[in-house]
């Protein structure tokens with residue numbers, strides 16, 4: 466495995482590859498977990514080389530406090546990737562100044578209606594930041610395939626739109642959510658949860674599962690009320706949104722439709738940690 470920390474070194478490495486070599490790309494913000502490793506493993510199966518970036522992107526945070534406390538564990542991340550034992554893996558860990566050519570700044574993107582709900586509504590400028598950093602990274606890595614987890618399902622749809630807009634031949638591949646045995650979705654932010662909070666955090670999974678099991682027989686309005694009550698009963702929680710939405714357009718739905726693909730989405734704060742998750746309900 467090779468660790469590259471400068472843009473120029475990555476450009477030289479990429480230019481040195483044979484034209485026909487395929488490159489899989491796994492962009493991350495570090496604090497890696499088994500979900501990330503599964504993306505890297507899949508990318509290794511599908512491609513000749515894999516680049517995994519580790520970069521906490523300042524422009525996608527709407528809150529400087531959240532950026533300051535985001536886990537940064539570069540050495541442990543590199544050690545974890547080394548367990549895959551592969552000389553076809555490149556870790557790219559640039560500085561913000563180098564990647565952004567000076568002061569990090571977002572471009573403004575038009576991702577249409579999918580960017581205006583949920584994360585787009587509650588985290589102002591978030592998807593502009595994601596689009597901006599991914600454009601920079603895609604241009605450097607020039608990937609054949611790029612891999613994203615469905616935990617950030619809305620982000621996955623945004624990235625597909627971004628890839629269309631950029632017009633690169635970069636296939637965007639979504640991979641299933643990785644969960645702890647408890648059902649808690651793996652997330653870098655889980656590193657900030659205490660053991661007690663990790664147990665509390667399974668509420669999100671339990672609520673989504675209950676919804677999935679009952680959505681064909683109980684009206685959505687009642688299920689939503691029930692779910693909101695579950696969060697209200699514990700003062701450690703602050704529910705931000707609980708949405709039933711079309712899986713393609715992300716349009717909010719007030720009723721369940723068996724013949725349409727729908728997903729339930731949750732964002733909630735447990736103490737000072739913001740967690741998101743989602744699940745297909747049909």
Ligand code: PAF
Nearest residue numbers: 492493494522595598617
């Ligand atoms: O999902 C993430 O970790 C980030 O949003 C990404 C895609 C690496 C962009 O910074």
